[in-house]
Amino acid sequence: MRSLSWRAGAGFAVGAVLLFGVAPFALSDFRLSLLAKYLCLAMVAVGIGLAWGRGGLLTLGQGVFFGLGGYAMAMHMKLADAGPGEMPDFMQLYGQLDALPWWWRPFANPAFALPATVLLPMLVAFLLGSLVFRRRVRGAYFAILSQALAAAMAILLIGQQGTTGGTNGLTDFQGFFGYDLDDPVNQRMVYFIVAGVLLLLLAIARQLMRSRYGELLVAVRDSEERVRFLGYNPANVKLVAYVTAAGMAGLAGALFVPAVGIINPALIGIVPSIEFVIGVAVGGRASLLGPVLGAVAVAWAKTTLSEEFPAAWTYLQGLLFVLVVAFLPGGLASVVRLLRRRRRPPPDPAPVSPAPVVAQEVTA
Amino acid sequence: MSGTGLVVRDLRVVFDGFAAVDGVDLEVAPGDIRFLIGPNGAGKTTLVDAVTGLVKATGSARFGDEELLGRPVHRIARMGVGRTFQTATVFEELTVLQNLDIAAGAGRGALTLLRRRRSVPAAVSAALETIGLAALRDLPAGSLAHGQKQWLEIGMLLVQDVKLLLLDEPVAGMSHDERDATGELLRVVSADRTVVVIEHDMDFMRNFANTVTVLHAGKVLSQGTVAQVQADPAVQQVYLGVG
Amino acid sequence: MTVIVSQLFTGVSIGAVLLLIALGLSLTFGQMGVINMAHGEFIMAGAYTVYVLQKVITGAGWSLLVALPLAFAVAGAMGVLLEFLLIRRLYARPLDTLLVTWGVSLILQQLARDIFGAPNVQTRAPDALTGNIKITDDLVLSNNRLFILALALLAVVALTLVLRFSSLGRRIRAVVQNRDLAAVSGIPTGRVDRLTFLIGSGLAGVAGVALTLLGPIGPTMGTNVIIDAFLVVVAGGIGHLKGSVIVAFALGTLQSLVEYSTTVSVAKVGVFVAIVAFLQWRPQGLFTLRTRSLA
Numbered sequence: 001m002r003s004l005s006w007r008a009g010a011g012f013a014v015g016a017v018l019l020f021g022v023a024p025f026a027l028s029d030f031r032l033s034l035l036a037k038y039l040c041l042a043m044v045a046v047g048i049g050l051a052w053g054r055g056g057l058l059t060l061g062q063g064v065f066f067g068l069g070g071y072a073m074a075m076h077m078k079l080a081d082a083g084p085g086e087m088p089d090f091m092q093l094y095g096q097l098d099a100l101p102w103w104w105r106p107f108a109n110p111a112f113a114l115p116a117t118v119l120l121p122m123l124v125a126f127l128l129g130s131l132v133f134r135r136r137v138r139g140a141y142f143a144i145l146s147q148a149l150a151a152a153m154a155i156l157l158i159g160q161q162g163t164t165g166g167t168n169g170l171t172d173f174q175g176f177f178g179y180d181l182d183d184p185v186n187q188r189m190v191y192f193i194v195a196g197v198l199l200l201l202l203a204i205a206r207q208l209m210r211s212r213y214g215e216l217l218v219a220v221r222d223s224e225e226r227v228r229f230l231g232y233n234p235a236n237v238k239l240v241a242y243v244t245a246a247g248m249a250g251l252a253g254a255l256f257v258p259a260v261g262i263i264n265p266a267l268i269g270i271v272p273s274i275e276f277v278i279g280v281a282v283g284g285r286a287s288l289l290g291p292v293l294g295a296v297a298v299a300w301a302k303t304t305l306s307e308e309f310p311a312a313w314t315y316l317q318g319l320l321f322v323l324v325v326a327f328l329p330g331g332l333a334s335v336v337r338l339l340r341r342r343r344r345p346p347p348d349p350a351p352v353s354p355a356p357v358v359a360q361e362v363t364a
Numbered sequence: 365m366s367g368t369g370l371v372v373r374d375l376r377v378v379f380d381g382f383a384a385v386d387g388v389d390l391e392v393a394p395g396d397i398r399f400l401i402g403p404n405g406a407g408k409t410t411l412v413d414a415v416t417g418l419v420k421a422t423g424s425a426r427f428g429d430e431e432l433l434g435r436p437v438h439r440i441a442r443m444g445v446g447r448t449f450q451t452a453t454v455f456e457e458l459t460v461l462q463n464l465d466i467a468a469g470a471g472r473g474a475l476t477l478l479r480r481r482r483s484v485p486a487a488v489s490a491a492l493e494t495i496g497l498a499a500l501r502d503l504p505a506g507s508l509a510h511g512q513k514q515w516l517e518i519g520m521l522l523v524q525d526v527k528l529l530l531l532d533e534p535v536a537g538m539s540h541d542e543r544d545a546t547g548e549l550l551r552v553v554s555a556d557r558t559v560v561v562i563e564h565d566m567d568f569m570r571n572f573a574n575t576v577t578v579l580h581a582g583k584v585l586s587q588g589t590v591a592q593v594q595a596d597p598a599v600q601q602v603y604l605g606v607g
Numbered sequence: 608m609t610v611i612v613s614q615l616f617t618g619v620s621i622g623a624v625l626l627l628i629a630l631g632l633s634l635t636f637g638q639m640g641v642i643n644m645a646h647g648e649f650i651m652a653g654a655y656t657v658y659v660l661q662k663v664i665t666g667a668g669w670s671l672l673v674a675l676p677l678a679f680a681v682a683g684a685m686g687v688l689l690e691f692l693l694i695r696r697l698y699a700r701p702l703d704t705l706l707v708t709w710g711v712s713l714i715l716q717q718l719a720r721d722i723f724g725a726p727n728v729q730t731r732a733p734d735a736l737t738g739n740i741k742i743t744d745d746l747v748l749s750n751n752r753l754f755i756l757a758l759a760l761l762a763v764v765a766l767t768l769v770l771r772f773s774s775l776g777r778r779i780r781a782v783v784q785n786r787d788l789a790a791v792s793g794i795p796t797g798r799v800d801r802l803t804f805l806i807g808s809g810l811a812g813v814a815g816v817a818l819t820l821l822g823p824i825g826p827t828m829g830t831n832v833i834i835d836a837f838l839v840v841v842a843g844g845i846g847h848l849k850g851s852v853i854v855a856f857a858l859g860t861l862q863s864l865v866e867y868s869t870t871v872s873v874a875k876v877g878v879f880v881a882i883v884a885f886l887q888w889r890p891q892g893l894f895t896l897r898t899r900s901l902a
Contacts, residue, residue, distance in 0.1 A: 058702045131883060135890040140642045140701050144837045145883065151834050152879040159872025212469065213477040215462045219455040226453045229416065230524055231441035231470030270830065274709055281706065314717040321710025325703050326693055 008206065011289075012199065019195040029184045036191040036259040038299040039198050043252035045280045045295035046201050047245030052277070053285035054209060055241040056221030058139075061146035062249045062276045064153045065121035067268030069250030071157075072120055073257045074170035075104060076113035081174045084108070089172065096162035104163070110177070114254075121250030122243050129242045133235035138224070147270055154269035169264020176258040190258045197255060198292070201248050206288050208244065217241055249276075278317065281324050284333025294331060368428065369393045369558045370415070370528055375423040377407070377414050384410040385421065386582030392575075394527075397550055397559045399569045402579035403602065408562045409450070411579070412530045416440055416447050427528050427558075442470055446526030450533050452513035456506030460497050460516060463505050464488045467520035487523045495519035495549070511542040518549060528558045535568050547572040609745035614867050615860060620752035622859025623759040624821070626852060627814040628832050629839035630762055633851040634807035635686075637840050638783045639800065641694055642705040646836070647829025648715035649685055649808045653678035653815020654824040655723060657730045668733035671816065678812035686808020687801050695800070712829065719826040727825035736820060751820040758817055762810060763852055769806070770848070779803050835878075842882050844892025854893060858882075 023035060044062050051057040078088035091097050106112045128149065132142060157164045164170075179186040208214055220227050220234045227234050257263050266272070276295070283294020298320070306313040324331060372390035376383060385407040392398045400408045414421035417437040425432045432440050455463050461484065468487050469477075484492075492498040495515040500508065505516060514534055521529050531550075535543045543565070550559060550572055563569055569576065569590065576593045578586040586596040593599055628650060635641050656678040657670065664670040689711060697704045736751040770776035778799045781789040790796045818824065818832075839858060843850030858878055866874040886892075 228437040318710040318713035
């Protein structure tokens with residue numbers, strides 16, 4: 001961890017104290033489990049911040065990866081609940097199947113299911129990304145394709161009710177690796193896992209953003225063709241960001257299931273996929289912490305408002321999209337940056353251009 | 365030094381039935397500074413686009429021993445072919461240093477890319493001096509003056525260690541002093557490189573061109589030294605005579 | 608044999624609906640490059656125009672006839688307003704336009720819920736459109752689908768004529784091909800943008816009228832069709848009407864054939880896979896405008 005400057009280290013320490021030291025004592029069990037849910041959504045936001053904020057890839061289909069991770073985890077938990085060789089309860093209820101479908105079977109084994117929650121979304125992102133980026137499908141085209149993927153996945157899940165639970169999704173979990181999920185102590189444990197994973201993902205995102213790769217990613221965002229003329233293949237640069245974001249969304253989905261207790265098509269279709277983006281926009285798409293804070297704030301506002309005033313929440317959400325994206329594209333992070341800059345003296349304006357010194361030649 | 369320089373044979377680029385480049389033959393030796401001139405629509409930029417892989421072309425364009433046509437842009441770039449654009453394209457949100465560092469790093473491995481930059485590579489600091497932007501290295505490239513952006517682009521080609529430089533109107537919009545400085549810069553970098561310059565500025569051409577190729581309607585109209593080309597009646601008729 | 612023919616007809620009629628809803632987009636997205644996610648809500652506005660109109664005009668036939676121009680005007684006006692208030696400021700940021708107009712679409716949906724209620728409502732179809740034409744015992748063509756097919760083709764022809772022969776069409780094409788040059792040639796590009804938006808959004812209203820013939824209408828009806836419409840324009844290619852026409856009918860037929868042999872949900876996924884595969888072959892869509900620009 002040498003690369004962490006002291007300021008970042010301090011930031012992580014404050015975050016860790018808040019998440020591990022303050023929140024569990026200040027919040028009721030109910031509020032804490034809500035926070036766990038928000039933090040899962042924030043994990044998706046970290047990935048979107050990387051892919052969209054830094055890489056310019058407006059991915060409107062993160063629900064697909066969130067869903068893949070979530071369903072992988074949920075299938076494992078369902079099978080663990082049912083016991084060895086048994087079918088999950090909902091399959092017995094619908095009674096359409098005599099035996100477990102072949103593609104359910106491997107998820108009984110945690111050694112397969114756990115890595116699959118991350119690797120499966122990454123694999124799908126890799127396949128789709130290498131197809132579309134290589135053919136230079138980008139910008140709006142990419143956004144619409146990713147959104148269509150989310151729509152297709154939700155429709156597919158709803159259509160296969162017998163094996164996926166259809167609209168109801170997978171729910172009613174009893175245990176999480178042998179721990180009873182109804183026990184508040186275990187719910188608290190799930191919260192700690194979620195908080196720890198979020199910090200880990202933030203560290204990964206920070207390293208990627210500040211590395212040479214992070215600079216290259218911004219370069220690809222701002223002028224893909226120019227990067228190509230420097231000898232890089234921009235498709236690969238984008239692919240790394242896209243696949244990383246997909247892995248983060250998958251992990252988020254996997255933890256969402258024990259934290260919230262459900263995964264269903266309504267959590268992964270077009271609408272939730274684009275809702276992941278609004279938190280990122282509000283917080284500041286290109287910053288590290290902005291997406292996290294934005295996602296938590298928007299999710300909290302949604303819970304608070306939509307229970308009592310569902311109509312008002314929809315209007316507010318619409319207005320957030322309009323006002324933030326149109327008039328504050330840098331999000332709240334840009335306001336913070338502006339305030340910070342105001343307190344410091346302004347940097348010198350660009351000095352008048354000196355002519356190039358043609359004295360020595362470059363030996364590269 | 366790549367032995368034979370740039371050799372273009374019977375190059376054709378067709379857009380929807382219109383031949384923008386219509387059978388061009390061209391040879392530029394290493395160490396040469398070749399100016400491509402011609403009226404608008406003569407096919408100068410399209411020729412450079414074809415050589416750098418941006419548009420599809422038929423015929424042949426060899427640099428050294430390698431055929432360039434038919435390869436993807438980034439492969440051609442890695443073979444030592446670099447270019448600038450009419451409007452300076454630098455990465456505006458990155459600093460001058462970051463711009464140069466990216467240009468220097470196409471061959472970097474994954475591990476190097478995933479770490480932070482600990483020090484300034486020697487080639488980058490040398491290029492910063494050459495293009496005179498060392499004092500501005502931590503400024504975002506977007507805040508540079510127009511001429512400085514053009515120099516930054518040339519600097520990026522230097523650290524990229526290209527052997528063939530294709531410059532598309534590098535002095536457009538520059539002041540007289542800036543033009544001279546750019547010309548001197550070209551002389552220095554051409555010592556062990558092949559340089560091709562598209563330019564409309566006739567004074568700049570007279571001062572710094574070694575050889576000149578005049579394009580007209582997608583074909584080569586005339587070729588030779590500045591004096592030879594200027595004396596060519598065909599050239600005077602379609603191009604120089606007008607001005 | 609008749610099964611195939613009847614599936615083909617279903618495909619063509621799905622294609623006609625796709626074409627109608629995509630036609631407006633092929634102007635605003637295809638010609639201007641604006642991703643307007645609220646386009647679906649303009650379709651919804653067109654549909655509710657019929658619903659409101661039928662409260663005033665009881666005859667279903669007359670109300671449909673009046674609704675067509677009225678829906679064009681209502682949706683067109685909404686489009687112009689949106690262009691003037693928001694999109695105009697965002698031409699340099701196409702992806703942000705997508706998100707902003709998504710927000711507008713959320714607001715419009717909620718407005719519809721507050722005005723007309725959340726449940727779907729049904730409009731009355733004219734008697735002339737409720738029947739069928741029987742070709743053979745197995746091959747029955749429904750009148751409303753034939754009407755939609757005719758309407759779609761009529762809209763394509765009208766739009767083509769406007770684009771190709773009117774002075775507005777020439778101006779639109781001039782602005783699309785070179786905005787700066789058009790501006791210095793004295794074309795008021797801002798007004799041309801607004802007129803393009805008027806026509807594109809107005810066509811969404813017409814599509815909304817057509818959708819009332821196929822089933823109930825509701826606040827979320829726009830969301831359900833908008834992605835398909837965008838896919839049609841993406842695969843058809845920017846700036847080309849004929850690309851959208853061909854792709855709409857091809858996708859409609861594909862969907863109907865896959866649907867016949869499997870299920871609706873598999874057909875949707877099949878269409879998506881087909882489009883990704885298609886873009887491997889033609890990444891810029893079926894037809895492309897060739898330009899030398901760096902972008």
